[in-house]
Amino acid sequence: MPKDSVLVLDFGGQYSHLITRRMRQLKVYSELIPFDTPLVKIRSIVPKGIILSGGPASVYDKGAPMPDAGIFALGIPVLGICYGLQLIAKVLGGVVAKASKREYGKTVVELDNSSLLFEGLLKKTVCWMSHSDHITHLPLGFRSVAHTGNSENAAIENSKRALYGLQFHPEVTHTPKGMTILENFALKICGCTPSWTMMSFVDQAVHEIRAKVKGEKVVCALSGGVDSTVTALLVDRAIGRNLTCVFVDHGLLRKSEATKVLRILRDSFKLKLIQVDASDRFLRRLKGVADPEEKRRVIGEEFIKVFSEETKKLGAFKWLAQGTLYPDVIESAATAGKASRIKTHHNVAGLPSWMKFQLLEPLRFLYKDEVREVAAIIGLPGEIVNRHPFPGPGLAVRILGEITSDKLYICREASAIVEEELRKIKIYGKAWQAFAMVGDDKAVGVMGDERCSGHIVTVRVVESTDGMTADWMRLPPQLLERISTRITNEIRGVTWVTYAITSKPPSTIEPC
Numbered sequence: 001m002p003k004d005s006v007l008v009l010d011f012g013g014q015y016s017h018l019i020t021r022r023m024r025q026l027k028v029y030s031e032l033i034p035f036d037t038p039l040v041k042i043r044s045i046v047p048k049g050i051i052l053s054g055g056p057a058s059v060y061d062k063g064a065p066m067p068d069a070g071i072f073a074l075g076i077p078v079l080g081i082c083y084g085l086q087l088i089a090k091v092l093g094g095v096v097a098k099a100s101k102r103e104y105g106k107t108v109v110e111l112d113n114s115s116l117l118f119e120g121l122l123k124k125t126v127c128w129m130s131h132s133d134h135i136t137h138l139p140l141g142f143r144s145v146a147h148t149g150n151s152e153n154a155a156i157e158n159s160k161r162a163l164y165g166l167q168f169h170p171e172v173t174h175t176p177k178g179m180t181i182l183e184n185f186a187l188k189i190c191g192c193t194p195s196w197t198m199m200s201f202v203d204q205a206v207h208e209i210r211a212k213v214k215g216e217k218v219v220c221a222l223s224g225g226v227d228s229t230v231t232a233l234l235v236d237r238a239i240g241r242n243l244t245c246v247f248v249d250h251g252l253l254r255k256s257e258a259t260k261v262l263r264i265l266r267d268s269f270k271l272k273l274i275q276v277d278a279s280d281r282f283l284r285r286l287k288g289v290a291d292p293e294e295k296r297r298v299i300g301e302e303f304i305k306v307f308s309e310e311t312k313k314l315g316a317f318k319w320l321a322q323g324t325l326y327p328d329v330i331e332s333a334a335t336a337g338k339a340s341r342i343k344t345h346h347n348v349a350g351l352p353s354w355m356k357f358q359l360l361e362p363l364r365f366l367y368k369d370e371v372r373e374v375a376a377i378i379g380l381p382g383e384i385v386n387r388h389p390f391p392g393p394g395l396a397v398r399i400l401g402e403i404t405s406d407k408l409y410i411c412r413e414a415s416a417i418v419e420e421e422l423r424k425i426k427i428y429g430k431a432w433q434a435f436a437m438v439g440d441d442k443a444v445g446v447m448g449d450e451r452c453s454g455h456i457v458t459v460r461v462v463e464s465t466d467g468m469t470a471d472w473m474r475l476p477p478q479l480l481e482r483i484s485t486r487i488t489n490e491i492r493g494v495t496w497v498t499y500a501i502t503s504k505p506p507s508t509i510e511p512c
């Protein structure tokens with residue numbers, strides 16, 4: 001854990017994870033933790049400040065989420081945002097009530113610049129509001145430091161106790177000066193040194209891995225993607241020859257997946273690497289499995305079985321290193337246990353209970369763009385650094401329904417065409433992910449002079465910064481046409497090509 005950190009207590013707001021992102025952009029380490037994290041745990045982290053996120057509840061509701069009130073007596077600065085502000089007011093003796101008018105959207109706010117929170121800002125600024133409750137009576141020792149046409153207490157402070165609250169959301173881009181406010185809080189009020197850089201992360205991760213693992217042996221699940229590759233290289237830096245990497249080909253990889261990556265890791269980085277072709281075994285186990293969550297479970301379980309068998313042959317291993325990232329942890333609801341589980345990412349919540357390894361996940365608190373920065377720092381070539389993310393269960397989550405050899409062939413070949421065409425016009429790097437999916441739906445086509453029936457392939461290309469939200473990419477029509485023509489011409493059994501134009505939410509990136 002870096003020396004200076006700001007904890008964000010998650011009350012279920014849709015922007016909660018954005019607050020941690022903003023802190024990290026300010027080079028201050030930040031973690032999102034459940035709102036009811038026990039005080040002893042918070043104290044043990046020794047944060048320099050705490051932020052209380054927004055959330056959908058009302059503080060006066062029965063069963064409204066409440067933190068341990070001891071956080072206000074830790075003597076460290078606290079900033080409440082929206083629900084967090086109302087919570088500070090309620091817990092410390094103020095009154096919160098339903099406002100007569102809901103305040104939503106871009107709003108002009110008038111600031112009291114004598115507050116340290118607003119140093120360097122003009123008197124009037126635009127902010128993003130989204131609330132229907134407001135403070136009617138301030139708690140003792142607090143003063144209002146901002147107001148809008150609708151809210152008398154758009155920001156409050158008790159500077160003596162370093163307690164602050166904002167009714168609006170500084171973390172969203174619709175509050176243009178929000179970063180300055182968060183910077184004032186983190187650097188000026190909490191006194192954090194902006195020292196969280198990916199360079200410092202590398203040193204710290206290597207140190208922590210070494211301290212944790214000591215002289216024991218580690219096996220790393222290498223997939224060829226940037227996350228597991230970076231994981232392997234960090235562990236290699238920390239413990240060298242005590243690391244063995246195992247690459248399992250589950251038969252659901254992208255076309256020519258990993259061969260290049262594995263060569264680089266063997267030749268340039270001299271990693272101890274074992275390659276296992278388990279494709280027959282995985283595909284046999286997946287026969288008849290159509291449910292996406294069941295596919296994930298089967299793949300996760302089989303993965304660990306293969307690992308156990310392979311590593312048993314090599315001697316005793318205590319640790320399993322894998323490239324789990326922060327969004328995987330959040331989306332598998334393994335953090336707060338409050339967010340609803342969206343998908344069981346096979347490498348987080350899908351591990352079988354009999355698994356004997358202890359987990360080593362050095363990237364568990366990083367976002368993808370941070371991992372890419374680490375990858376560049378440790379010397380990985382651009383083509384690995386910028387490779388699109390690929391889910392652990394591979395093409396299994398891009399094939400709707402049962403996995404058959406026909407559908408696997410179509411999905412793999414069509415995805416390769418999509419990637420190739422994006423690369424040709426140099427927009428591969430702009431996309432977060434680009435692939436093709438296929439299901440059992442068929443449509444009529446004409447091939448030669450014959451009427452025939454074939455699969456419908458759907459192309460999905462999305463832009464995103466961290467995979468948590470995504471938007472479909474507005475591709476040029478000529479490119480879509482080329483992709484469609486190539487897929488129907490080059491892949492047997494495809495008669496139609498469609499393009500997915502839903503964002504996340506409401507869709508997810510992968511179709512299952």
Ligand code: XMP
Pocket residue numbers: 296331342343344345346347389390391392393397433467468504507508509510511
């Ligand atoms: P969704 O489909 O949930 O995907 O919008 C968000 C990001 O996570 C990847 N993903 C997975 N990664 N195991 C993984 O390791 C999985 O089961 C899994 N499902 C989705 C997805 O590719 C995207 O980048």
